[in-house]
Amino acid sequence: MNKKQNTAISKVSVNMLFILLCLVTLFPLFCLVLASLKPSTELLRFGLNMKLDVHVMSFKNYAYLFQGGSIYFEWFKNSLLLLVISTALTLFFSSMVGYGLAVYSFKGKNVLFLLVLFIMMVPLEIMMLPLFKMTVALKIVDSYTGVILPFIVAPVAVFFFRQYALGLPKALLESARVDGCTEFGIFLRIMMPLMKPAFGAMAILQAMGSWNNFLWPLIVLRSKEMFTLPIGFASLLSPYGNNYDLLISGAVLAVIPIIIIFLFFQKYFISGLTSGGIKG
Known part of the structure; x- marks a missing residue:
């Protein structure tokens, strides 16, 4: 041959x-x-x-989701709200931190980066108690603020954005400064558009993490009306009876938002992961 x-x-x-x-x-x-x-x-x-x-x-199981006594779509709306807000805030703040660690030189920069790496290696279960005490002190228990705030800057996302930002052309920074652009303006108008692949890849990963998040919302949230889908599904299984009809059909519909997000950001996903992995 x-x-x-x-x-x-x-x-x-x-x-x-x-x-x-x-x-x-x-x-x-x-x-x-x-x-x-x-x-x-x-x-x-x-x-x-x-x-x-x-x-x-x-299709009787799907009809149960639309019955008056079903709270499924309330859980769905809560999960969707948390997904949009937490993903947007995490991407914005994590990209700022990662960009700052990659582009600027300042005292303690390497120590901060080592702390980011250290936090990445610490399991959530170890940090759970101090994080919960913090939410109690701030009086944000049983609120979506309590779910989002402790993880608004994700170490994995910071590391990823830093690695990607290390490969950005530094000449653009100097040119923008000469033209009188502020540092924040440089990040928003010049660097963020160049980091689209990184944003696309992280959007998928962060959205999946938010959508499937179970343990922390379970600890923080108290009201049944504020439950997310994972907590709601868990509440359908009890020693007194299991509502598999609602659970299985609801789980099928719960896959749809993640599929839509992946289809929307898929063109950035591979390029973002590849570039973030080889630069720096």
């Missing part, structure tokens, strides 16, 4: 491998969608499976 044939075979093999990995990844989601169309008794008897039984399949 010549070189062209070897290349074609290699491409086909790689494509087949990725198709197989994609099918393996989507298999649980496919089973979840099928389970959402069946009564909860079928789920208890056979578990998640690929059995297509049209005689028991219907």
Whole structure:
């Protein structure tokens, strides 16, 4: 075989491998969608499976979500609100910190960066008690401020933005300063547009983290009306009964926002991760 044939075979093999990995990844989601169309008794008897039984399949489980007594869409709205606010604030402040650590030279800069790396290695469970005491002292328990404020600057995002900002052209800084632009104006008007791939990649990761966040909102929030989807789903499972009809159908709909976010930012995702990983 010549070189062209070897290349074609290699491409086909790689494509087949990725198709197989994609099918393996989507298999649980496919089973979840099928389970959402069946009564909860079928789920208890056979578990998640690929059995297509049209005689028991219907959209009744989804109808339960729209009934008057259902609080599902209240939880959905709360999760969506937290996702938008926390992601936007985290991206803005974390990018500012990462940019400052990459571009400016000041006393204690390396110490601050080491602290960022140290915090990245500390599990949330260790910081939970002091963070909760802080929220109690600030009187922000049972509020969305208490959920968002302690994590408004994410160490992982700071590290990522710093690595990306190290590769930005420094000549633009000097040119902007000569033209009389302020440091904040340089960041907003010049550097932020250049960091779009980094923002796209981090937007997906931070949005997923916010959407799936369970432990910290569970500790801070008290009112059932303020619950997010993960906490709401957990409340459907109890020793006195499990509402699988609402749980499974609600879980299917809960996947939609993350899919939309990924489709919107996917063109930045790979380039952002690659550039952030090799620069610096």
